[in-house]
Amino acid sequence: MTDINPSLSRLQGLLDQAQRIAVLTGAGMSTESGIPDFRSANGLWSRDMSLAEAVSIDYFRRDPAAFWLAFRDIFHLKLVGGYQPNDGHRFLAALEAAGKEVTVLTQNIDGLHGRAGSRRVLEMHGTLLTASCPGCGEVHPLDYVERLALPECRYCHGVLKPDVVLYGEAVPLIEPAFDAALAADLLLVMGSSLEVSPVNLIPAEAARAGIPCALVNYTPTRFDALFDVCLRAGIGETCRQLRA
Ligand SMILES: [Zn+2]
DSSP: OOSSOHHHHHHHHHHHHOSEEEEEEOGGGTGGGTOOOGGGOOSGGGGSOOHHHHTBHHHHHHOHHHHHHHHHHHTTGGGGGGOOOOHHHHHHHHHHHTTOEEEEEEOOOSOHHHHHTOSOEEETTEEEEEEEOTTTOOEEEHHHHHHOSSOBOTTTOOBOEEEEOOBTSOOTTHHHHHHHHHTOSEEEEESOOOOSTTGGGHHHHHHHTTOOEEEEOSSOOTTGGGOSEEEOSOHHHHHTTSOO
């Protein structure tokens, strides 16, 4: 490694020293896989409804058929199975393969960390890859869900609910996520602008506990001062220069 970018060298040093690494990832992690930022989605559903209303548990309960129509459109459900992990996802899997204890805390719902080979992944906002029956609990894979306009449980015929955490639902894994961050000896944040609460409070808790924190994100965040190292760079270009 050269000294051209001192922040990159410092990040490499923190990675080398750490054994237990928590990695918080957001939408920026997956943009190089071609996945759009869903918050800027703009489709049929948006004419008289905000994203938060369309992807809400209230709308699902009130009108499941209209909900599923909007949900498919917003999350490009047909394309989800075709997205591939990128160098960022692969780097985190490589860290784990190199013997580090890596826990990925992700805000993403695309399943790409798991597909890249990361084994400890907390999908804090759930996943697009499955939908479950609220009645009997049976989990159904995406290829089943894709085939039906209104996906029904193959056993009890209840309308399936996506396994994404909808607006109005609690974030069930938020406590384990805080626990994993506070048990780590390095917190790395990648591709998150830290705008979504309560996930964006994780770095502050870690910094307060004296855990070194590093950020790789294209744009500044309002929490940059918490981090020992801030890299305003792409995730792929950064990870291609790091050793696992
Ligand atoms: Zn069922």
